Amino acid sequence: MSEQEIPGYTYGAEAVAKSPVSLEDFDLLKKTVLFTEEDEKYLRLAGEVLADQVDEVLDLWYGFVGSHPHLVHYFTNLQGEPDSDYLAAVRKRFGQWILDTCNRPYDQDWLNYQHEIGLRHYRTKKNQTDGVQSVPIINYRYLIAFIYPITATIKPFLEKKGHSADEVEKMHQAWFKSLVLQVTLWTNPYLRPEDY
Amino acid sequence: MSEQEIPGYTYGAEAVAKSPVSLEDFDLLKKTVLFTEEDEKYLRLAGEVLADQVDEVLDLWYGFVGSHPHLVHYFTNLQGEPDSDYLAAVRKRFGQWILDTCNRPYDQDWLNYQHEIGLRHYRTKKNQTDGVQSVPIINYRYLIAFIYPITATIKPFLEKKGHSADEVEKMHQAWFKSLVLQVTLWTNPYLRPEDY
Numbered sequence: 001m002s003e004q005e006i007p008g009y010t011y012g013a014e015a016v017a018k019s020p021v022s023l024e025d026f027d028l029l030k031k032t033v034l035f036t037e038e039d040e041k042y043l044r045l046a047g048e049v050l051a052d053q054v055d056e057v058l059d060l061w062y063g064f065v066g067s068h069p070h071l072v073h074y075f076t077n078l079q080g081e082p083d084s085d086y087l088a089a090v091r092k093r094f095g096q097w098i099l100d101t102c103n104r105p106y107d108q109d110w111l112n113y114q115h116e117i118g119l120r121h122y123r124t125k126k127n128q129t130d131g132v133q134s135v136p137i138i139n140y141r142y143l144i145a146f147i148y149p150i151t152a153t154i155k156p157f158l159e160k161k162g163h164s165a166d167e168v169e170k171m172h173q174a175w176f177k178s179l180v181l182q183v184t185l186w187t188n189p190y191l192r193p194e195d196y
Numbered sequence: 197m198s199e200q201e202i203p204g205y206t207y208g209a210e211a212v213a214k215s216p217v218s219l220e221d222f223d224l225l226k227k228t229v230l231f232t233e234e235d236e237k238y239l240r241l242a243g244e245v246l247a248d249q250v251d252e253v254l255d256l257w258y259g260f261v262g263s264h265p266h267l268v269h270y271f272t273n274l275q276g277e278p279d280s281d282y283l284a285a286v287r288k289r290f291g292q293w294i295l296d297t298c299n300r301p302y303d304q305d306w307l308n309y310q311h312e313i314g315l316r317h318y319r320t321k322k323n324q325t326d327g328v329q330s331v332p333i334i335n336y337r338y339l340i341a342f343i344y345p346i347t348a349t350i351k352p353f354l355e356k357k358g359h360s361a362d363e364v365e366k367m368h369q370a371w372f373k374s375l376v377l378q379v380t381l382w383t384n385p386y387l388r389p390e391d392y
Contacts, residue, residue: 148229
């Protein structure tokens, strides 16, 4: 599916507001997670490795969420049942997110879209993109907790294309750093600006 | 140094308030990061491995913080200079934290102390424990970002006592899971309760 065909995927669009995190502050965050040009290089390689495995990765992650009522809760309708249309709509953007994590330059457009992703998890815009009636917020604590499974479960997929253990490790560490950066950015709407 | 000799270390004391996170909600967080009894076992092993390396670990972490003005900032006095007494006082508790992460049962006392640690990073109690005059808060974004360096840099220390690659990896994953859990708990005071 091309990016243009993904409903609600507005990367780079004018409607996406500017991130409240400046490029200067983002640069300090990158230093804090030891993110360098080498990580960018290995994310591009991960992008090649994952390109034809996106659906399998999503199957695993959706299986994980689906098997835990406290997680699938965030995709339930007002009757408390999982909304399969909502789950399917998010899935398309989630797949594109894997590719964007690996292939996009982490510039102003990227920074802005991370903030947009955060708004869509928070009360500000949850449910709006897909026009669904669901719970009003993804509770904060699960955004942080997800750093673990989304980091750990990607590694076997990085190992599937015959790269050396060293290359796999470098791809994996770059992914881990990127995810920590992104969760830091996504949770911005949850915080008082002066505390962030 | 015995625990009793560490100024400001109040683990298990009555003065430590009850965590707003219930054991039931903590159990769901553990499920979310795939934390099991096997992780407890490997944390205990990590505790044995790290016991006589605590000072070297702290040297590395303090070197990292000290070499980045945007990080050492949180230990500066009102004249903007690093407060060496403050840094030294925190260091003793930081060393004990490494051991507690590995050796303590993650029960109500532990949960309460994680909340206390969070309060000491937030405006509520920052600077109080050590009676210092410093910046009023550790900004949120660096608590999340620190998940990466505190996870990545521990691995070489886990490798130093002749354990197999598989054992080292299991110790490291248990450490990573624990750190994600703890940062989730530490940041509670930064969040509106209804968003957490």
